[in-house]
Amino acid sequence: MSKITEDLKNAETLLRYIRFSLSHTNFLNRGRYLIRHAKVIDIIQLSRRYLIAKLKLLEDFESKPEPGQFVMIWLPGIDYIPMSIADYRDSELLIFFKVRGEGTRALANSKNKILGVTGPLGKPIDLCNESKYLLVGGGTGLAPLIRLAKKLYSLNLLENVIWGTRSSDDVGVVPEFFKEVTGSELTVCTEDCSMGYCGKATDLVTELMPKLRDSSVEVIAAGPNDMLASIASMGSKYGIDPIVIMESTVKCGLGLCGECILGETGLSLCRDGPAFRASKVVNYLLNKK
Amino acid sequence: MSLEIEVASLKLKHPVMNASGVLGNSPGGIVRLVKLGFSAVVTKTITPEPKTGFKPPIIVELPTGGLLNAVGLANPGKSIIKNLVSTAKKLGIPIIVSIGGRSEKEFIDVAVEAEKAGANALELNLSCPHTKGYGIELGSDPKKVRDIVRAVVSVTSIPVLAKLGLTDRILESSGKALEAGAKGLVLINTVKAMYIDVYTLKPVLTAKYGGLSGPPIHPIAVRVIYDVYKEYNADVIGVGGVSNWETAAEFIAAGAKAVQIGTALMTNEEIVKEVLDGLKKWIQYHHVKSIKELVGTAHKI
Numbered sequence: 001m002s003k004i005t006e007d008l009k010n011a012e013t014l015l016r017y018i019r020f021s022l023s024h025t026n027f028l029n030r031g032r033y034l035i036r037h038a039k040v041i042d043i044i045q046l047s048r049r050y051l052i053a054k055l056k057l058l059e060d061f062e063s064k065p066e067p068g069q070f071v072m073i074w075l076p077g078i079d080y081i082p083m084s085i086a087d088y089r090d091s092e093l094l095i096f097f098k099v100r101g102e103g104t105r106a107l108a109n110s111k112n113k114i115l116g117v118t119g120p121l122g123k124p125i126d127l128c129n130e131s132k133y134l135l136v137g138g139g140t141g142l143a144p145l146i147r148l149a150k151k152l153y154s155l156n157l158l159e160n161v162i163w164g165t166r167s168s169d170d171v172g173v174v175p176e177f178f179k180e181v182t183g184s185e186l187t188v189c190t191e192d193c194s195m196g197y198c199g200k201a202t203d204l205v206t207e208l209m210p211k212l213r214d215s216s217v218e219v220i221a222a223g224p225n226d227m228l229a230s231i232a233s234m235g236s237k238y239g240i241d242p243i244v245i246m247e248s249t250v251k252c253g254l255g256l257c258g259e260c261i262l263g264e265t266g267l268s269l270c271r272d273g274p275a276f277r278a279s280k281v282v283n284y285l286l287n288k289k
Numbered sequence: 290m291s292l293e294i295e296v297a298s299l300k301l302k303h304p305v306m307n308a309s310g311v312l313g314n315s316p317g318g319i320v321r322l323v324k325l326g327f328s329a330v331v332t333k334t335i336t337p338e339p340k341t342g343f344k345p346p347i348i349v350e351l352p353t354g355g356l357l358n359a360v361g362l363a364n365p366g367k368s369i370i371k372n373l374v375s376t377a378k379k380l381g382i383p384i385i386v387s388i389g390g391r392s393e394k395e396f397i398d399v400a401v402e403a404e405k406a407g408a409n410a411l412e413l414n415l416s417c418p419h420t421k422g423y424g425i426e427l428g429s430d431p432k433k434v435r436d437i438v439r440a441v442v443s444v445t446s447i448p449v450l451a452k453l454g455l456t457d458r459i460l461e462s463s464g465k466a467l468e469a470g471a472k473g474l475v476l477i478n479t480v481k482a483m484y485i486d487v488y489t490l491k492p493v494l495t496a497k498y499g500g501l502s503g504p505p506i507h508p509i510a511v512r513v514i515y516d517v518y519k520e521y522n523a524d525v526i527g528v529g530g531v532s533n534w535e536t537a538a539e540f541i542a543a544g545a546k547a548v549q550i551g552t553a554l555m556t557n558e559e560i561v562k563e564v565l566d567g568l569k570k571w572i573q574y575h576h577v578k579s580i581k582e583l584v585g586t587a588h589k590i
Binding site for chain 2: 256
């Protein structure tokens with residue numbers, strides 16, 4: 001305060017002080033949320049259910065996407081949908097998805113078309129270089145884990161990646177694709193026991209949990225809310241606090257429309273998330289279940 | 290040095306509230322607005338029945354600056370009001386319920402519910418530029434403005450604010466709103482606009498048209514506030530493109546007693562604190578004791 005009081009003696013210096021101290025954030029980030037054009041260079045069917053869209057950005061992002069962040073994809077005249085960034089390299093964006101609505105259907109049929117991409121949105125996941133990580137994905141919950149696994153594998157911090165889906169038909173060449181992008185193997189679980197571990201991904205995590213508690217392994221999970229609720233309650237039972245990457249309806253992606261506010265926490269999925277410590281959102285997840 | 294201000298009988302600890310449309314559609318959204326530091330919270334526009342609104346994209350950033358939105362008045366309907374109001378009360382902050390409707394009857398319907406729930410004031414959305422039958426179609430007709438304001442004022446006892454948008458007759462509409470008993474005016478709403486993608490040749494918003502907000506509309510808002518204050522010396526809340534303390538101060542100098550912020554939250558969640566810090570220094574700069582003394586000072590030449 002003394003500096004300000006001193007400056008007050010002179011209107012000129014006060015004016016300078018005001019301008020210097022307060023205008024710095026004014027145009028910071030301007031343009032960060034613009035819709036950028038991208039060409040869909042390939043759509044690859046990995047299995048009966050899962051696909052990869054390969055997009056080449058014609059105007060690059062302002063900042064390099066970090067694991068945990070996502071994009072909004074504009075299918076012109078059709079929809080605007082939130083998508084995890086499965087990988088990003090040399091202006092090439094990989095999206096791992098399944099068809100479940102008009103928007104994803106349009107994306108699956110968009111080869112050679114121009115789309116819009118906004119991002120990267122959300123907060124990067126805070127990784128600690130001291131621990132090893134176990135990643136758990138359910139269905140399209142694998143999408144945000146791909147880029148994360150790639151980073152952790154390169155840092156030699158990856159313990160294992162567990163992916164659960166319904167049946168072997170869904171698996172197809174997903175593990176091969178996963179290995180090609182990340183370098184890591186994928187532990188597959190199927191609910192109908194037709195391949196890999198017999199049961200849900202969370203069942204396998206339950207088996208591993210007592211061992212995890214004794215080592216310093218961190219758990220990061222992504223998938224539907226009920227799966228994340230199980231992971232979160234399991235975490236509190238064993239005294240660990242997993243990171244959960246959440247899914248929800250995101251409409252604007254800018255933290256303004258309020259559509260993705262997580263219950264009474266006041267947390268915004270698109271702004272503060274989509275990755276949260278389970279302890280912060282466990283009540284919300286259990287209420288939703 | 291004081292930032293306290295009274296506008297339309299609302300006592301505020303400082304002049305910065307949120308603009309309707311951002312976050313105020315759920316109790317969690319109200320919690321978030323309070324954390325952002327606003328002195329009062331304004332709900333999203335509430336209609337009697339729930340509205341799903343338009344399909345995304347509903348809000349996009351523009352290459353020429355600012356945002357274009359057509360949310361389509363998406364809201365959970367009047368049943369949410371008691372939860373929104375009780376959340377604000379629990380957090381000790383005044384709450385203004387924004388109301389949308391197609392007729393006097395619909396405005397009254399929501400207004401009564403809001404007063405019953407304990408809202409501190411009502412903001413009548415007479416200016417939404419993108420949803421047919423609501424908003425600007427009413428606000429551009431001074432007679433309709435008068436009738437709706439009068440109808441709401443006659444059934445409620447809390448302060449009624451009229452939120453008006455850019456039309457050729459905004460001065461006249463402002464006058465009619467005041468004549469009908471509005472305690473204050475909220476100027477201005479977003480401005481009807483359009484954004485076309487030249488590669489795909491599609492309008493970007495699903496609704497095609499939207500409301501332009503942010504820095505591009507700020508000078509328009511300054512002009513409207515200046516004219517309305519000059520004509521009626523009314524209680525005005527300025528809104529449109531406030532993105533730092535200077536743009537807020539400009540509204541106050543033009544005649545606004547308070548300001549609302551929406552678009553700027555996209556890039557800066559510290560905006561309220563920054564505006565307040567700047568306004569405190571602005572008070573010192575002009576050698577006055579309170580922000581009240583600076584309201585309308587641009588007219589005293």
